[in-house]
Amino acid sequence: MYWPVSTPRVFTLPPIPTDESTTAAGISAPDSSPSGDATEHIITVKSSRNGLLFGVITRISLYVYQNRPVCPVAVAVRSESSLQTYGDNVNLLIRPDNVMFVVQTSLGYFLTYALSGSSRERVAKLSFDSTADIPYVLPGPGEEQGVREENVRFRMVIKVDAGIESAIALEDELLVLTSTPPAAQLIRWAPDARGGPQTRTELLSHMEWFNLRERITSVIFEKAMGLFGWISSNGKAWAVVKNNTVSSSSEKPSKMKLFSGYCFHSPQKGPIPATAAERRKSMDESEFVLKIAINSRFSLIGVGTVGGTIHIYNVKDYSGHIPLLRDIKSPFPSFGKVTVVAWSPDGYSLFAGYERGWALYSVYGKLVAHSMLPEDGRLQHEAWLSGVQDAMWMSNGGDILVVPNDSNELWSIELARWSLSGSYNWDNLARTLLFTNEKLMLYRGQDQSDLTTISHEAILWQDVAIPYAYLAENWPIQQACISGDGRYLAIAGKRGLGHYSIYSGRWKFFVSEHMESEFSVHGGMLWFENILIACVNTDRNTHEIRAYSRERELDHSLVLHVQQIPSSIILVSLVGDSLLVYTYNNILYQFVIFSNAFQFNLELVGQISFAGIVHAPARVRAINWILPEEQSKHGNPVHDISLATIVFLIDGKLVALYPLHNEGDLKYDMKVLFQNVEYYTIVTKGLLKNSIWAFDGTSVVVWLEDMLNLSKSDSVPEPIRIAIDFYPLSFLFEKGIIIGIESNLIHRRNVSFTYSTNTTRTHLFIHQLLSYYLSSSQENEALKVAKSFKHLEYFGHALEMMLHDVLDEEADHPPAPDQAILPRVIKFLNKFPEMLDVIAGCTRKTEVASWHVLFDVVGSPKELFERCMSLGQLKTAGGYLLILHTMEQLEDSSTDMIRLFSAAVETGDWDLCKELARFLTALDDSGNTLREALRRVKLVNGVSSSVESPFEKEFLLAADAHNAQTNGRNGD
Known part of the structure; x- marks a missing residue:
């Protein structure tokens, strides 16, 4: 999950070069070109697949930007004659290998530009005297390598006679959806070595699954799933796959079956009418799809509509089983149509741009941030709050680059990322840790008193700056983790890792850059006491688990333990002294940790294959198990893997595997506990031990029953639902609260900009557990x-x-x-x-x-009042007097009031006396009732039954004042 932080950075398109040295046919701007118009607005922004570069186009120009530092490295400007011949720029395509940028024009042409450069050559690089105590300039995150040298050169023009509706650049081909006739056309970048045709075409009218006289107005492609998303001109959304057929050069184009697809969203309501005119009338225009995005990490498709709603669909297979999961309504009706739908790189978050605003959601639709201000920020002309024309994720999710409506500016919104999304381990759930491009943000509320933890005003966050020396070379930070006791932190960037002690305030990194660059963390990190366990991939194509002591320097010669693993690691989990390691070969390994002051060792005690159970290992996001109590306390760890109930999260499905022992063979009974789960945890100690807690994007769901002993015939019990109005981050089980954060936009009158802050929120869950047990007679x-x-x-x-x-x-x-x-x-x-x-x-x-x-x-409240009096709970008794008065069961001269007043005087509870005096004054504006009460409790003429009252004068003055006020009104 992600939350905006601080103030966005703004990048304005640089002036277009007009010197003669840049002039070349079709790509430069001579004196007569329109490039001198400084009001050219950005049309779209597109990121390369690897995220190192992104492209920006205006009506007349193409800019190529480097991600870090953010700066333009190449520009291509079209001449006036080029604009007249081919039309204005309308769209940008980037080939996945980053060497080809393709500009689509309004007159049906593709202008291709080749990008070339050296990975070693730099046109700018920060340098400073390393011997200086404080250098004047330090490179920022990812800026150590400086600005790369890139050249963009015009290559060719591709004319599409049938007209261009939409297009997308693939590895080997350019997919073009044409308008007249409507067709799908594949154009190869280079001739087919097998002698196949350079161009292959399939008419939409020949696609049996399409069967419409409509055009395809937008197309996207997700490589990880091999899935296309199409939007047709009648507002429908389609999931499409490319058929793996090889056509010979002699095969007729009309016979080619290039694609297969399925319509999963339609604005059509009810039965489909027979005539086209009736079909158009029956369409719900607010449900017309405008934008589509695919989330391969969770197997989801998000579609944005004219009405501002985003529908989330689950791709279960490629044969049409794509059910609707959830509707995400626009947070404010004034936002208007959806203009952008973009999933974060890790799939955990969804950015939505609207005509007049933007919003950030969790994967299953929890609103976590938006651009609406209590006071209209548009008065300050901050375009990034007023509407989004285009947007994209940057920096491995560290920033969102927003193009406002009709603007020549790029606004970069920095984000704080939850550590759980990069390193799913249970300590990251027990203790909240966020990280940005430059720092870690640690929640310290667990270590505070009960009332301080639930206070909104208390400062409960600690910021830890990440050293620039590591960030400059190894940005972006990809993983972060915290130890169970909150004493240690660890981070991993593009290469290497580092760890930090909260108490000493010291970072430790590798003593040698060569050691640091030799591996990357892949599969997660976690702490076992003061030992950091990291899953790494090395430059030698090996996969290892390494153990580093916090007390030692980071050096390969000082590593505590290295465990070779046959396959790359997906995730690692710690359950007691057992380390669970799940790999891409679909095997779960169990290692037992043996550790003392002198050594650390991992011993493999069991493994199990999930073949036939898990079909796509990469989609498993978390894994854990629950052991029978006897096995947990006294059993041999060798038998854990055969006795444990294994709980894992695959996509958004929470699944439990119950072991079945039949004639010596181990099999599992699989039960789906819940759908649409963003994360879950299992309580490991205390009264709630073995209960399962999860978040589904709308509420926290809890199973308190013994999930360990469900039989094969038992159905999964209904969970407790805890509604929550913020995004939950940690469960503080010992304090009975859920903590999370809420994003806010702040605009102050004394500054000219708006900035983002995050407020700690808490939710008490004790009462909901009690209600559940009482409602079920437990x-x-x-x-x-x-x-x-x-x-x-x-x-x-x-x-x-x-x-x-x-x-x-x-x-x-x-x-x-x-x-x-x-x-x-x-x-x-x-x-x-x-x-x-x-x-x-x-x-x-x-x-x-x-x-x-x-x-x-x-x-009766009268009976409760008497109980309070007998127990000496005078303040509570006062509350019941108010209830009796409201229910008209208390007379003005009630002796109960006098009894309570007298008891308060006897005990010296003058605060209660004040409250009772105010109450009596409110009952009788004349003040007589108060005077009578004071006399009856002997608080008059300086006489009291047992104590001297410093408040007598105040009471009497108050009564006189009310009396005078009443008489004055009567006199008027």
Whole structure:
């Protein structure tokens, strides 16, 4: 997940070169060219596949930019004659190998430009005196290599007589969707060595699965899935694959079956009418698709519509099984149409651009940031908040580059990334760690007092700057992790790794650049006590698990342990002393860790293949297991893998494998626990041990049942749903809260710009667990949960929230008497000394119309008042007096008020006396009631039954003031 931070950077297109040395046919700007127009707006921005370069086009020019440092490295400017002959620039295509940039024009041409340069040559590079204590200039993240030398040269013009609707550049071919006639045309970049045709064409009308007289207005391609996304002119979205057929040169073009596809989204509502006119009338225009994007990491397709809704579909197979998962409504109706849909590189986030704003969502649709300000930021002319024409992800997800409407500027929004998305381990879930391009952001609330943890004002975040020496060479940071005790951090960039101690404040990196550049972290990192375990791929094409001690220098000669693995590692997980390693060969390895002060060793004790269970290992995002209690405490680790219930997350599907032992063979019963899961965790200790907690993009789902003992015939129990209005990041089980962050845009009157901040949010979940147990008649379990949280300072508040939720539900939807939960809740509350406070507090925060529902079960508030008086809970008794008055069961001269007043005086509770005095004054504007009460408790003429009151004068003056005010009004 990602959150905007700080203030965006702005890059303005540089002036177009007009010197004669750049003049060449069709690509330069002579004196008569329109290049002198400084108002040329950006049409689109496109990133290369490897992310090192991106291209920008305006109506007349092509700019090639380097990602880090962000700067233009080449430009091609078209002449006036070129514009008249071929038309204006309208779209940009980049071949996957980055050597060919293709500009589509308005008159049906492709202008191809070859990009050439040396990976070693630099036209600019920062340098400084390394002996200086403080150099004047330090290279920023990824800027060590300087600015590469690149040249862009015009290559050829490709004319498409049938007209161009849309196109995309593939490795070997250029796919063109034509308009007259509507067809799909594949044009090879180079002649086929096997003698195949240079161009292959299939008419859309000949595609049996298409069967429409429509055009394809937009096309995208996702290489990892081999899947195309098409948008047709009637607003439909199609999932398309290219057929793996080799056509001979003699085969007729009309016989070629180049593509197969399926329509998965249609604005057509209800049965399809017979005539074209009726079909057009039955279309829901708000459901017309404008943009489409494919998420290969989660097997999803997102489509943005005219009405501002983004529909998320799940690609289950390529034969048409693409169901709708979720609809993401525009956060504000004023945002208008969707203009951009772009998934983050890791698939965990979705950026949506609109006509008049933008929003950032989690993979399954949780809104985490948007551009709407409480006060209109457009008054400051900040274009990045007012609408998006185009956008793209940069820096491995570290930035989003936004092109505002009708602008010649590029706005780079820096993002903070959640460490879990890069290194999925349980410590990263237990302790929240974010990282940006330049620093780590650590949440320290776990280590604070209960009330400080839930405070919104407390400063609970610690920033740790990443040394520029490492960032300059190894940016972007791809992974970060934290130890279970919060003492150590680790990062891994493009090459090497480094670790940090919170208490000493010291970083450690490799002593040699050669050692650092020899490997890259792939598969994750985690801490075992003070030992960093990292999964790496080396330059020798080997795959290893390495263990580094925090106490030693980072040096290959000082590594604690190296474990060779046959295949590249996908993920690693720590369960107790067992290290679970899952690899691309679809095998799960179990290593047992043996560690002491003198040595560290990994011993392989078991492995199991998931062949036939997991069909695409790369789609597994997390893995864990639950052991039977006896095996966990006393069993031989060799038997763990055959006894464990394995829980893993594949795409968004949470799956449990239950071991079945049949005649010595180990098999598994697979149960799908839940769909659309963004992440999950299993509690490893305490009362909630072995419970499973997950987040599905809308709410936290929890299984408290013993998931370990589900039989083959048992259905998966329904989870508890905990609704939450922010993105959850960590579960603090010992404190009973969920923490997360909420993004905010801040605009102050004394500055001319807007910036992003993130606020810590908390959600108490204790009351929802108690409600669940009580609703299922498990009072003993509810008592166990309550006792485990009883020490918390806000435990009474949790009980009050439970009562409030149940009361509201039963007041709005009265249940049958035998199904009512409220009596069970009241019976449960009677077991706690906070009961009287809980009922009084809940009543004050509930609508008066619902009070009778509560007191029909609890009993008369007068009885509760008497209980408070007998227990000496005077402040709570005052609350019940207010309730009695509101229910018109208390007379102005009530002796109960005098009793309470007298008791407050006796105990010296002058704050309560003040509150009672104000209450009596509100009852009687004349002040007589207050005077009478003061006399009856002997707080008059300086006499008190037991104590001297410093507040008598204040009370009497208040009464006189009210009396005078009343008399004055009567006189008027």
